[in-house]
Amino acid sequence: MDLEPIDAVAAVVSGYGIAGRRLREIIARLTESPTTLDDLVRDLAVPRRTVEALLRAAGPDLDTGGETLVLQDSVRQRYGERFALATLHDVPEVPGMAELVAGAPAADRALDHVSATADTARRRAQWLAGTYDLAGARLVCIGDHDLTSLAVRRACPDVEITVVDVDERLLAYIDGQGAGIACYHADLRFGLPPVVAGSGDLVFTDPPYTPEGVQLFLGRGAQALRDRGNGRLVMAYGFSPLTPALGLKVQRAVLDLDLVIEAMLPAFNRYHGAQAVGSASDLYVCRPTPQTWQVLDRRLDRLAGSANIYTHGEQSLEGTAARGPARILGGGPLQADELTVDLAADPGPWLARVLLALNVPAVTLLVPNNHPDLRDAASQAALRALVGAKYDLRLRRSTPAPDRATVEATLRTQEPPDAAGWLLTHAHGKVGNVLREALMRADPALSRSEAQARASALAGPGRAEARLIDLPRHAIAGLTGA
Incomplete structure (x- = not known):
């Protein structure tokens, strides 16, 4: 049986997973005023083939008189309700982050923890909620000393959230907030909890700032994705402008996983400390390619169990290797x-x-x-x-x-x-x-x-x-x- 046009449109949007927000933007434009195919492609930065697929699905619900496109008056309200267009551009509130961050366990320097500001946690949550369709999706935080999970929970109550961390104090603190966040323990050098593997649509991580640490955390994040086509890995990473060679090494470690760096937001994150990198880091958006899944296990096997990944202490690159357990x-x-x-x-x-x-x-x-x-x-x-x-x-x-x-x-x-x-x-x-x-x-x-x-x-x-x-x-x- 043929789908109703609105159901066919919903199927196209759903097929893009968390990246479906751009398609909802197209639908919103079609409910507002007549537009053209060229304008939709250019204004919303969506490939022409994607726009055409959405327009074909809408079919008879479109008024195509003349050279412009617009949804017919009789269906606009249905589309608005179905795709939650009224709230599409709302900026969610993220209250109480200063108190949450102040009450969190102290940063553990042995684990390269440097605390991000409460405002950074708030802005991360707002950016993620404003960039991706999180309702009904699962966010996996690979490490979460900065409490990004709690910020996202307050910004988007309908998202499922998992946190994986090695710090027992942090897991107890997040669990104690009663936010319904699934918390698991893991030293990522030894693997990802099986229950987390293949469970997420979006991954966030602020890893140790070594090539090995970045590659390990991103690699485990890739293992956590269930949507290999539309899933994204969002990472905080910064290097000093005085040492661009280190930044190059880290970026090569990202590319070594055959991840494409889709976007980079400069100096997005701010920290209490980390003055060597200006108390700031950039926000990277990485996306798997088909080749990622061909090389991922080999790259992680090279790191697992023996790689020291931190910049300070016994777990640093100069410390004792973690082979024992x-x-x-x-x-x-x-x-x-x-x-x-x-x-x-x-x-x-x-x-x-x-x-x-x-x-x-x-x-x-x-x-x-x-x-x-x-x-x-x-x-x-x-x-x-x-x-x-x-x-x-x-x-x-x-x-x-x-x-x-x-x-x-x-x-x-x-x-x-x-x-x-x-x-x-x-x-x-x-x-x-x-x-x-x-x-x-x-x-x-x-x-x-x-x-x-x-x-x-x-x-x-x-x-x-x-x-x-x-x-x-x-x-x-x-x-x-x-």
């Missing part, structure tokens, strides 16, 4: 009877994540003596509480050297394991499925459907399909505690 955190469960893992370069999250990832009966882990999970009694208690249903821990500070500590983990042998133990020993499984099985083992009277319903409620919105190991630490603690 690569096999453990970058793959599936590792089988062994006994294992020693060198986590000397652990920036903080690796220790707990390795204990979650392994089901080895006896594990010895070497970590910095000042490791966040060992530095005081409260931190040690929190680590034991997190993994205690799975591993008994012996923590030995200043061993085998003054700057090192040893963590000895012994797998608990409780049979059958309680629900929390079952969950922790299946950290690579989907949370909803593992929780269901854990609940049924703990309470044989539960039916499968009852256990599934309870598991979904415990996991929370959107988390049932994720792996436990990819959840933020506070969410894992909440599940095991429950």
Whole structure:
């Protein structure tokens, strides 16, 4: 059955994904006053073939008298409502960003965090909402210290948002705002959470400003796209005008992924700090090409697990390579009877994540003596509480050297394991499925459907399909505690 013209137009617009906004601009022009094909192409900067496809779809709804085009009076209101034309040029409000930014965790220099201003977060959200059709789409933030996710949520409540970050404090802060943003933990050197891969229409990232960091974050962002034809990667990056060679290296790293730089907005982002680059960075819009998907995995394999990507500290290009946990955190469960893992370069999250990832009966882990999970009694208690249903821990500070500590983990042998133990020993499984099985083992009277319903409620919105190991630490603690 033939579509009504308005439905055919909607199909054309939908086919352009988040880039359909330009087509809505064409429709708006056709509702306002007579125009010509040449004017539509030139004024709205849309290829002639695209404009012609939209006009063919509108067909009989167009008044084509003379040499001009306009939608007939009888259908203008329907088009206006269908394509939300009345709000097309509205600039969304983004209230409260100063308070949100002020309350966020302090910047972590070891992770190259330099905080963007609250006004930058607001302008990012307004630009994204004014450039792309975000309603019903998914934005993935690859790293989000600047709280771009919360700004976009306030600008466009209908967009789905995912944040992936290595900073547990940040994930807890964003999650605590109750904004319905899906938060996942990942050290991007070891991979992207499977639940995030192929899920997004638009990616935003403000990566470490090294060629390796930019390529890694953009590469993971490309892996997060589900719309390979219309998806966009938006990146903040800046270099000093005194060092244009560094800017060239980074731009070559972008092109090495076969991404096309579609646009660049100079000095769009401003920061508290980063004075070496003028406390500013540009906003790049990158778009995948068909060749991107041919080279992406090879480029990321070259970086994954061994590339130090930051400009400062032990994780910098001059620091100790991050090889220790690569096999453990970058793959599936590792089988062994006994294992020693060198986590000397652990920036903080690796220790707990390795204990979650392994089901080895006896594990010895070497970590910095000042490791966040060992530095005081409260931190040690929190680590034991997190993994205690799975591993008994012996923590030995200043061993085998003054700057090192040893963590000895012994797998608990409780049979059958309680629900929390079952969950922790299946950290690579989907949370909803593992929780269901854990609940049924703990309470044989539960039916499968009852256990599934309870598991979904415990996991929370959107988390049932994720792996436990990819959840933020506070969410894992909440599940095991429950």
